[in-house]
Amino acid sequence: xxxxxxxxxxxxxxxxxxxxxxxxxxxxxxxxxxxxxxxxxxxxxxxxxxxxxxxxxxxxxxxxxxxxxxxxxxxxxxxxxxxxxxxxxxxxxxxxxxxxxxxxxxxxxxxxxxxxxxxxxxxxxxxxxxxxxxxxxxxxxxxxxxxxxxxxxxxxxxxxxxxxxxxxxxxxxxxxxxxxxxxxxxxxxxxxxxxxxxxxxxxxxxxxxxxxxxxxxxxxxxxxxxxxxxxxxxxx
Numbered sequence: 370x371x372x373x374x375x376x377x378x379x380x381x382x383x384x385x386x387x388x389x390x391x392x393x394x395x396x397x398x399x400x401x402x403x404x405x406x407x408x409x410x411x412x413x414x415x416x417x418x419x420x421x422x423x424x425x426x427x428x429x430x431x432x433x434x435x436x437x438x439x440x441x442x443x444x445x446x447x448x449x450x451x452x453x454x455x456x457x458x459x460x461x462x463x464x465x466x467x468x469x470x471x472x473x474x475x476x477x478x479x480x481x482x483x484x485x486x487x488x489x490x491x492x493x494x495x496x497x498x499x500x501x502x503x504x505x506x507x508x509x510x511x512x513x514x515x516x517x518x519x520x521x522x523x524x525x526x527x528x529x530x531x532x533x534x535x536x537x538x539x540x541x542x543x544x545x546x547x548x549x550x551x552x553x554x555x556x557x558x559x560x561x562x563x564x565x566x567x568x569x570x571x572x573x574x575x576x577x578x579x580x581x582x583x584x585x586x587x588x589x590x591x592x593x594x595x596x597x598x599x600x601x602x603x604x605x
Contacts (some may be wrong), residue, residue: 370498370541372580373398380437380485381455382423385409385552389576390454391418397580402448404440406455422516428455428481442492450583451489453482453501458459458517458554460561462591465503465514470560477522483527493540498583500543501528505592507546513564532604534590541604545579546591570597 373449377394383405395418397400403423404418405411409422426433439452442448457477459470493499503521506514525544532542549555551569570592578599582590588604 370449370496370583372584374540375399375449376402376442376447377450378402378404378445378448378450378451378489379439379449380404380426380434382414382418383407384455384574385509386547386550386572387419387452387454388414389572390452390579391575393580395419400445402445404437404441405460428477431480433485434484437485438489438492445495448489448492448497449494450498451486451493452499452579452583455482455483456502456554457520458557459535459559459561460504460513460563461516462513463515466560471516471519471561474516474520476525478517479523481520481526482524486528486531490535490540498541498543498586499531500541500545500583502545502547503528505546505548505597507544508570508591509562515563517525541583541586541588543582543587544589547575547579547584548574548592548597567597575599 377399379387382391382403391401391403401418401420403414404426405422415423424437438451459466482501489499503525506518507522507525526542528542531589549566549572550572555563582601586604587601589602590599593600
């Protein structure tokens with residue numbers, strides 16, 4: 370797909386990464402719709418990209434999550450791409466993270482994104498794209514991230530399965546395994562304290578790489594090397 374002239378829904382546009390993705394897509398000529406949980410931040414995100422009022426949702430309302438793409442498509446006369454850019458994090462070794470928090474992580478990081486993208490499948494046509502942010506943690510376990518990693522790995526597995534099922538439909542299914550970015554996300558953990566983290570990679574570089582990956586039909590975008598530069602693995 371091409372970004373210029375496309376219709377893109379960014380779910381989680383009230384966050385740092387989602388907001389930058391929405392702004393970058395708009396700067397490249399996309400017509401952007403935004404969705405988020407906080408009304409005031411959602412209004413700011415919509416103004417930033419020149420969108421009409423955004424769509425409010427709660428990750429625990431899976432039916433609303435699944436309906437987002439269809440609602441946005443009505444407003445933008447169709448959709449070419451849907452990007453999920455929200456999530457939650459918690460830290461703690463095995464047995465330290467309360468079961469309620471583990472359930473929260475699985476809902477916010479796996480079930481809700483899958484519901485959003487499941488709802489996007491009938492809307493985004495051939496040649497379009499769906500994408501979600503999983504994280505480098507899928508490929509590399511970090512101490513104290515067992516529950517968080519499990520939830521992100523579940524989403525990565527879901528994306529891989531959809532990619533296999535839709536192989537003949539010319540649909541890009543992007544798993545964006547971003548490295549640590551200094552957005553403050555780790556400091557907003559539901560529980561626990563982040564272990565020592567490497568310096569954050571450049572947010573602008575990864576936002577640009579993700580949009581390029583949508584254009585190129587990339588399957589997995591992940592960091593490599595000491596500088597965590599983006600590497601795109603093509604879809605098959």
